[in-house]
Amino acid sequence: MAHRFGGFSRRMPRLRRAAFAASLPFLLFGFSIRAEESASAMFPFVVPGDDVSGGATDLSFLNGRPADQLVAVRDGHFYAGEERIRFWGINSDYDANYPARAEAEMLARRFAKLGLNLIRITHTDHLYAPRGLFDRAHKGEMRIDPAQMDKLDNFIAELKKRGIYVELSIHVSHLPNMGGKGIPDIGDARYGFGSGLPLWNERFIEAEKQFARDYLCHVNAYTGLAYTEEPAVAYVEIINENGLIGAWARGSVKRTWSDALAADLRTAWNRHLRKKYRTTAALREAWAGESEADGGELLRNPGFADGTAGWSMQLVAPYTGRLSASKNGYRGMPCLEAVCDQRSEKTWHVNLQQTGFPIEQDCLYQVSFAAKAEQPVLLRIGLTKGAAPWSDLGLSMEAGLSRDWQRFSERFVATASEKESRILVRLAEAKNKLYFAEFSLRKVGFAGLPEGETLEAGNVAMPLWPADCAVRPPRFASDFVDFLYEVDDRYFSEMHAFLKNDLGCKHPIKGTQASADYSSFFSLAKCDFIDVHGYWQHPRFGSNDREKDWSIVNEPMVNNRGETAAGLAMCRVRGMPFQVSEYGHPAPNTFCAEGIPTVASIAALQDWDGVTLFNYSKDNRFVQNMITSFFEHKSHPVKLVTMPFGALVFRRGDVSPALEETTVGIALDTLKRFTLKNVKKDAGIAAMGVTWLDVFTHRISLSLGSEIIPDFLPAQRNIAVSDTGELTYDLSNKDAGALVVNTARSKAVVGFGAGREFDLGDLVLRPGPTMQNGFSTITASAVSGADFRSPGARILLTATGYVENTDMGWNKDRTSVGTKWGDAPVVCEGIGATIRIPGGAKIAALDETGAPRQEIESKAEDGATLFEIGPRWKTLWYGATR
Structure with a gap:
C-alpha cells in the first residue's frame, strides 16, 4: 500500500551504481567548463523570506490535506490515521513562535512550499513576552501570557490548514528559579540543557506538571481543541537535552550546581542507600576498602634530576x-x-x-x-x-x-x-x-566508607562527578550509578504516565534525546519513541562572550565517514519510531551544502520516522538577505535550495530503506559502565564494531537487554554501497570523498566530484572545478513523473557550494568570524557541471523564487539533452521540463 509520505515502496527499481572515471579528459558531450568561471564564481543570491509562489520548486502538494489525523505508533513507525507518515520539519524558536496573523499565514504557506510537514515549536519557555510565552507581569512564575498564547494558537491553526503538524515541548529552557516558592536556589546551573534539573526533586516535578497542564489543556480558540487532543500535534516532548545521568557524567553537577542543589540530591542518595543497605554496618562491609601497597613510581626521571631524560x-x-x-x-x-x-x-x-x-x-x-x-x-x-x-x-x-x-x-x-x-x-x-x-x-589503594559518615545521620557523601569515584571501591561507584539510573527511570515513567493518564494526552510522547547521554535507552524506551540531536561541527565557545569567542572546524563531513549522521544511526532502538528533532551543519561552515542531502538520504536508507532541521528562525524578522547566525535557515540560500531534495528523498521515499537490518545488543550494565567512564553511547556502540560502512549499507538498530554482537563489515574497506544499490559512499581518497545517490526519481553527487564522470542512468553528470578543491553538491529530482523519462516530467536540479555574507570577517585559520558576520547580500558560488538527461527537454535557470528566469542553451544528441550549468547563470537551481 502506498504510504502517506508519497507512494513509498520497498519495490523501488534498483539502478546502476555510480561509475567513477577520474582519468577522463575534462570534456563531455562537446561542452567544457570555462576555467575563468571558477575563478569568479561568486554572486548574490537571496531567497526571499516571504516567497510563497508556485512553480518548479513548490512542494506543497506533498501535504495534500490539513493536519487533521491523530498520529499514533504502530509497527515501530508513525501513522496519521491509517497511513504511515514521515516527518520532514524544522525548528521554530523564541519569538518566531508568535508571528502576527498575516505573517502566520505566510509562514505556513512558505513551509508547505519548502516541503515541510512538521514545525517543532521550541524555546517557548525561555523568555518572557514578547519573546517568550510567560507573562512579564509575573516574573519568577511560569504563568502563560494570554496574548502570546493567542498568537501561538493562531500560528498552529495556520500550520494545520496547510498540512503541517507541530511538536510541543514541556521543558526546553525555563528561566532559573521559575516554578514557584520552595524550589532550591540553583546557582549557576542552567535550568535546562543538560543541567540535570528537575529530574529528582518533587517540587521541580510538580512545577513541570503544572506548566504541562496549563499549556496542553489550553483550548486553541482557532481549532476549538485542547492540545491534548489536537490532531495537528504530532507528538509531545517531556524535556529537551536534559538528564541527571549525563549531567553527572559530564561534570555539570560539579561545575554548576549550587550547594543547596547538591545537598538536595545527596538527601535522595542517602534515602536510596538506606533502602538498599538498611544499616551503616552493612554499607561499610559492602564498601570495604581495598588496601594495596604503593607499587612505586612508574615514571622515569619524575623529578627531572637527570634533566630531560625520559621525557x-x-x-x-x-x-x-x-x-x-x-x-x-x-x-x-x-x-x-x-x-x-x-x-x-x-x-x-x-x-x-x-x-x-x-x-x-x-x-x-x-x-x-x-x-x-x-x-x-x-x-x-x-x-x-x-x-x-x-x-x-x-x-x-x-x-x-x-x-x-x-x-x-x-x-x-x-x-x-x-x-x-x-x-x-x-x-x-x-x-x-x-x-x-x-x-x-x-x-x-581504594578508600571505603569514611569515619563519621552514617546512614542514620544521612550524611554519606555523594560523588559530584566520575572522578570522585576513583578513590573509592568499585561497589561505591556502581551503587551511585544505579541510583542515577533509578532516578532517571522514575522521572520519565512518572511524567509519561502523568501526560497520558492525568491529562489524557492522545499523542506519542518522548522523554529526551538519546544521542548525548542525557538519559538511559532503557528509560527512554518506556516512552513512545526515540529522539536524537546531531550537529556537524557545532560551534565551540570559549569565554562567556559567546558572540565573540567561538570557533568551528571548517571541514566537510563527507571526508569524515558521514560522522554525525552515521553516529545517530547507532541510537535507534529496534521496533520503535526514531526521530531526529534537531540536525544542522551550522554556519559559517563553507561545506554546508552537503548537510541536507546527506541526512535525508541516510534517514531514508535507515527508514527513520522524522528529521527536523535546526532552525528556521529565532526571531520574528523573517525576511533577511544575509546569513544571520549559526543555525538559522530562513536566509541561508544553500540550505533553502537543497530542502526540496531532502523532502522528496525522505518524505516521498525516493531513497528506499535498506533491505537488511543489523541489530546490536546492548545490556543495561553496559550502559552503566559507559556512564561511569563518561563514554558516549554512540562511541561505546561503535567500539563494539559498528562503522560508517555498516550504516551506509544496512539499517542499524539496538536490541535493549541483549548482548548479541553481529558480524560487521570489514573496517578496512573504503567504499560503502547500500544493499539496495541506491547509495554509494566512496572514501577511497580520504581527502576527496563523494556520496552518490542514484534512484529512479532523485539523484545526487555530494562531495569532491570535480573531474569525475558519474553515470547515474537517466543522468550523466560531470562536476567542474570549484573554490574548495572540487567540492560541490549537485542534486536532481523528478518533482513530477515516475522518473526522469516520464512524459511531462518536471526535473529540479540544484548546484551548491561555497557561501558567505559580503565582507565576512574570517580569521586567518577560517575557523571564526567572531562578531564580523559581514553585510548583505549573501553571496554564493556558482557550480559548473556538464549534464545529460534522456529525451528532449527545455532547460531554464531559475530565479531566487524558483521561477524560470532564462533559458539555457542545450544540445540534442542520441535521444538525450546535453547542457552546461555554471556561475554565468547566477543561480543555484535549474528546471528541466519535458
Whole structure:
C-alpha cells in the first residue's frame, strides 16, 4: 500500500551504481567548463523570506490535506490515521513562535512550499513576552501570557490548514528559579540543557506538571481543541537535552550546581542507600576498602634530576617547541621547561610525553605534579596506549596553570591494561613557556566508607562527578550509578504516565534525546519513541562572550565517514519510531551544502520516522538577505535550495530503506559502565564494531537487554554501497570523498566530484572545478513523473557550494568570524557541471523564487539533452521540463 509520505515502496527499481572515471579528459558531450568561471564564481543570491509562489520548486502538494489525523505508533513507525507518515520539519524558536496573523499565514504557506510537514515549536519557555510565552507581569512564575498564547494558537491553526503538524515541548529552557516558592536556589546551573534539573526533586516535578497542564489543556480558540487532543500535534516532548545521568557524567553537577542543589540530591542518595543497605554496618562491609601497597613510581626521571631524560616533546609540523631543564625550580628543586612557539587549533599538535611503563586494568592510580606558565592556560593531561590506535586508558585531567607554582593531583581507574603506556600533557593551547616539577604516577589503594559518615545521620557523601569515584571501591561507584539510573527511570515513567493518564494526552510522547547521554535507552524506551540531536561541527565557545569567542572546524563531513549522521544511526532502538528533532551543519561552515542531502538520504536508507532541521528562525524578522547566525535557515540560500531534495528523498521515499537490518545488543550494565567512564553511547556502540560502512549499507538498530554482537563489515574497506544499490559512499581518497545517490526519481553527487564522470542512468553528470578543491553538491529530482523519462516530467536540479555574507570577517585559520558576520547580500558560488538527461527537454535557470528566469542553451544528441550549468547563470537551481 502506498504510504502517506508519497507512494513509498520497498519495490523501488534498483539502478546502476555510480561509475567513477577520474582519468577522463575534462570534456563531455562537446561542452567544457570555462576555467575563468571558477575563478569568479561568486554572486548574490537571496531567497526571499516571504516567497510563497508556485512553480518548479513548490512542494506543497506533498501535504495534500490539513493536519487533521491523530498520529499514533504502530509497527515501530508513525501513522496519521491509517497511513504511515514521515516527518520532514524544522525548528521554530523564541519569538518566531508568535508571528502576527498575516505573517502566520505566510509562514505556513512558505513551509508547505519548502516541503515541510512538521514545525517543532521550541524555546517557548525561555523568555518572557514578547519573546517568550510567560507573562512579564509575573516574573519568577511560569504563568502563560494570554496574548502570546493567542498568537501561538493562531500560528498552529495556520500550520494545520496547510498540512503541517507541530511538536510541543514541556521543558526546553525555563528561566532559573521559575516554578514557584520552595524550589532550591540553583546557582549557576542552567535550568535546562543538560543541567540535570528537575529530574529528582518533587517540587521541580510538580512545577513541570503544572506548566504541562496549563499549556496542553489550553483550548486553541482557532481549532476549538485542547492540545491534548489536537490532531495537528504530532507528538509531545517531556524535556529537551536534559538528564541527571549525563549531567553527572559530564561534570555539570560539579561545575554548576549550587550547594543547596547538591545537598538536595545527596538527601535522595542517602534515602536510596538506606533502602538498599538498611544499616551503616552493612554499607561499610559492602564498601570495604581495598588496601594495596604503593607499587612505586612508574615514571622515569619524575623529578627531572637527570634533566630531560625520559621525557620528549611530540611535535606535528609546522609546529615547533623545545624542552630544557633547570636546577632551581619549584621549592629549589629541578624543573622541566617546555616552550611552545605557536598556538594550534588541534590540541594534539604539541605534547609533552613519556612512554614505556605498565598500567593494569581496574587498578587505581594517582598522577600529581607542580606547574606554572608564563601565560595562564588550561592544560589537559591524559593517559593512552603507547602506539596506534592510542586508545585512552582512563585519565582525563585538567589543570589551570597561572604564573605562580601550583600543585595538581588526580586519581583515576585504568580502563585497560597496557605494557607500554604513555602519559601526555597537551601544550598546544597557546604560545607559551611552561614549567613542571615533581611529576609522579603511582598505583594507590581504594578508600571505603569514611569515619563519621552514617546512614542514620544521612550524611554519606555523594560523588559530584566520575572522578570522585576513583578513590573509592568499585561497589561505591556502581551503587551511585544505579541510583542515577533509578532516578532517571522514575522521572520519565512518572511524567509519561502523568501526560497520558492525568491529562489524557492522545499523542506519542518522548522523554529526551538519546544521542548525548542525557538519559538511559532503557528509560527512554518506556516512552513512545526515540529522539536524537546531531550537529556537524557545532560551534565551540570559549569565554562567556559567546558572540565573540567561538570557533568551528571548517571541514566537510563527507571526508569524515558521514560522522554525525552515521553516529545517530547507532541510537535507534529496534521496533520503535526514531526521530531526529534537531540536525544542522551550522554556519559559517563553507561545506554546508552537503548537510541536507546527506541526512535525508541516510534517514531514508535507515527508514527513520522524522528529521527536523535546526532552525528556521529565532526571531520574528523573517525576511533577511544575509546569513544571520549559526543555525538559522530562513536566509541561508544553500540550505533553502537543497530542502526540496531532502523532502522528496525522505518524505516521498525516493531513497528506499535498506533491505537488511543489523541489530546490536546492548545490556543495561553496559550502559552503566559507559556512564561511569563518561563514554558516549554512540562511541561505546561503535567500539563494539559498528562503522560508517555498516550504516551506509544496512539499517542499524539496538536490541535493549541483549548482548548479541553481529558480524560487521570489514573496517578496512573504503567504499560503502547500500544493499539496495541506491547509495554509494566512496572514501577511497580520504581527502576527496563523494556520496552518490542514484534512484529512479532523485539523484545526487555530494562531495569532491570535480573531474569525475558519474553515470547515474537517466543522468550523466560531470562536476567542474570549484573554490574548495572540487567540492560541490549537485542534486536532481523528478518533482513530477515516475522518473526522469516520464512524459511531462518536471526535473529540479540544484548546484551548491561555497557561501558567505559580503565582507565576512574570517580569521586567518577560517575557523571564526567572531562578531564580523559581514553585510548583505549573501553571496554564493556558482557550480559548473556538464549534464545529460534522456529525451528532449527545455532547460531554464531559475530565479531566487524558483521561477524560470532564462533559458539555457542545450544540445540534442542520441535521444538525450546535453547542457552546461555554471556561475554565468547566477543561480543555484535549474528546471528541466519535458
